[in-house]
Amino acid sequence: MRALTRPVSPDALEWAHRLLGVALAALALQQAMGGHLGVHAGALYGRRPAFLPLLPPLAAGALWLAQILAGGAVALGLRRRWTVPAAAALALAGLSQAYFNQGMFLFLTLTALALESVAAARAQLLLLYIASAAFKLRDGFWTGDSLEALLVQVSERGLGPILTLEPAWAPALSKAALLGELALPALLLLTPAAGVAAAAALHLGFALALPGLWPFTATALAAALLFLPRKFPKMAP
Amino acid sequence: MPDRARLTRGGAAAALVAAQAAWFAAGFVFPALPGWTMFAKVEPARARLVDATGLAVEVYDLIPKDVYLVDRAGARAIASWQCRTRPEGAPWKLVWPDDVAEDACAR
Numbered sequence: 619m620r621a622l623t624r625p626v627s628p629d630a631l632e633w634a635h636r637l638l639g640v641a642l643a644a645l646a647l648q649q650a651m652g653g654h655l656g657v658h659a660g661a662l663y664g665r666r667p668a669f670l671p672l673l674p675p676l677a678a679g680a681l682w683l684a685q686i687l688a689g690g691a692v693a694l695g696l697r698r699r700w701t702v703p704a705a706a707a708l709a710l711a712g713l714s715q716a717y718f719n720q721g722m723f724l725f726l727t728l729t730a731l732a733l734e735s736v737a738a739a740r741a742q743l744l745l746l747y748i749a750s751a752a753f754k755l756r757d758g759f760w761t762g763d764s765l766e767a768l769l770v771q772v773s774e775r776g777l778g779p780i781l782t783l784e785p786a787w788a789p790a791l792s793k794a795a796l797l798g799e800l801a802l803p804a805l806l807l808l809t810p811a812a813g814v815a816a817a818a819a820l821h822l823g824f825a826l827a828l829p830g831l832w833p834f835t836a837t838a839l840a841a842a843l844l845f846l847p848r849k850f851p852k853m854a855p
Numbered sequence: 856m857p858d859r860a861r862l863t864r865g866g867a868a869a870a871l872v873a874a875q876a877a878w879f880a881a882g883f884v885f886p887a888l889p890g891w892t893m894f895a896k897v898e899p900a901r902a903r904l905v906d907a908t909g910l911a912v913e914v915y916d917l918i919p920k921d922v923y924l925v926d927r928a929g930a931r932a933i934a935s936w937q938c939r940t941r942p943e944g945a946p947w948k949l950v951w952p953d954d955v956a957e958d959a960c961a962r
Contacts, residue, residue, distance in 0.1 A: 663937075767897040
């Protein structure tokens with residue numbers, strides 16, 4: 619519990635805000651350029667809460683623009699007392715139009731910081747890793763079948779990953795990813811610097827191989843940075 | 856910040872974490888919910904939708920580029936959406952790579 623509530627390094631907190639701002643802007647840009655306008659125009663299928671109305675294309679474009687502006691303001695450090703809650707609200711509005719785990723995770727992390735609770739942001743990241751590892755253990759992810767199917771899909775759809783992974787490597791990579799997710803909570807709590815390095819390696823690997831995951835990577839890195847403690851008591855000016 | 860406001864924010868933050876924990880637990884018990892699965896189970900789901908005239912469209916081409924199709928249920932949901940939004944193409948068939956076909960509008 620103490621590891622969750624210890625004071626955060628001011629530099630890490632600053633960089634976490636920057637990364638979260640970039641994540642929100644990147645998510646909006648990704649949707650704007652990835653074909654989501656087609657969802658709003660009725661040409662493509664979108665995964666979203668069915669009980670909420672789908673915005674027309676112009677309104678969706680306005681929402682993405684607002685997300686980009688709010689994300690930019692958070693990243694640049696402009697009036698964060700107002701822009702961080704606004705960014706959280708806009709992330710939530712985005713979820714009403716397209717549901718993604720990475721969007722939900724971004725909303726939760728922004729909301730924790732809007733509530734000025736670094737402890738909540740830390741707890742959410744730990745929960746995310748624990749949940750993700752538990753689901754992977756339950757569903758037999760370590761066999762490599764799921765990752766192989768995912769890598770085949772990336773190839774079949776011509777999504778153009780930065781790093782092309784052979785489907786044959788899937789069993790070994792799946793075990794490594796699962797071990798990483800199991801180890802990360804302990805690393806972040808006990809040796810935060812090593813935990814941040816491991817989280818960076820894991821998430822950069824995901825993002826390089828699976829197009830579309832950069833916003834998630836930025837959010838996870840931001841949350842991991844929040845585990846870096848303040849080394850010295852703050853000096854009075 | 857006044858103590859009362861700090862306590863309110865702290866309570867809201869704790870509620871947020873508790874809600875996420877409950878969401879995780881619910882997703883674990885009820886697989887239909889979109890839990891924190893993070894690609895835990897992905898199956899080959901490539902398929903074609905064929906309309907009454909024999910014209911085919913890849914299911915992959917009916918979703919945005921940053922959305923992954925993780926199971927056959929997802930492909931069937933897209934087929935069902937296509938049936939609702941393009942009734943003029945009916946009857947639609949959902950054809951899997953092994954050429955097994957099913958009624959796309961059965962859902």
